[in-house]
Amino acid sequence: MVEGNINHSMRSAKIAFGDRAKNLESKGLLDNYCQDRPQKRLYNYLYAHENGYGNGNGNEASEDGWKFRGRGLKQLTGRANYKNASETLREIFPNEYIDLEANPEKVEEIKYAVLTAIAFWEKHEVWKEADKVKSTNDSDELFKQIRKKVVGKSAFKWKDAKDYFTKTYKAFKVNECQKDNAQSINGEYNLYKTNYIKKTYSKAMTSESKTYKFEVYKNGVLEKSYTLEKSEHGYFNFPESGINWGRYGTRDSKSIGGDNWANEECVAALLGSFILLKKVV
Structure with missing residues (x-):
């Protein structure tokens, strides 16, 4: 899971790396490189700077291709991507920062396998x-x-x-979770009711207040209730504890103030989904 299958056949190498692998084949080297265990020569060639796909690597002789090979859930690859991941970690998970360019093998650990995937997703706006x-x-x-x-x-x-x-x-039964079109009434705060058995949610009470209550029901019986405040940006910070609300790392200070944010309908639906998952897992 944290380090990819690096034993490429000639066929898989040509599918994954296209012209780079075909160029190596034209030199009569692809078959030999694919037979190596581990395939250091293959990766040092494929991810060398002079071949146009170095991602910040040096030349073939630098052996950066092997050193900065794919690791982690994202399969982070290339010296520059390891460096960028470190810089992004410093921004969004400062307490978890580590120099991954100097310690690329850390990405093989599950902690950094996850965090570097998040960092890449954020950095490249995937x-x-x-x-x-x-x-x-x-x-x-x-x-x-x-x-x-x-x-x-x-x-x-x-x-x-x-x-x-x-x-x-x-x-997550995404296609089964539907908004109930029941009419809402005016009140002192906003109220959403979610029925995780029927997989529906509805806004039962509307207010100008920024206070929102989210109630989760099982066939009419209240099981959980959360009270949240809508931010100035119109989003909600998820609870830091509770059923299936565990999270990894520290809150960041970018964007709208943190990384666990959602709009009101998303919160109503997810609360039901998360509690349902707790029941069936």
């Missing part, structure tokens, strides 16, 4: 493409564009990425 996907029926091109953001123009393994999205979509 979420801008990901947010365009609304359902499992969306076009393949959307999933390809996300993969291009992550791995480059080859969009390598975009079908796998779509498959994982589909599994997650089904696990």
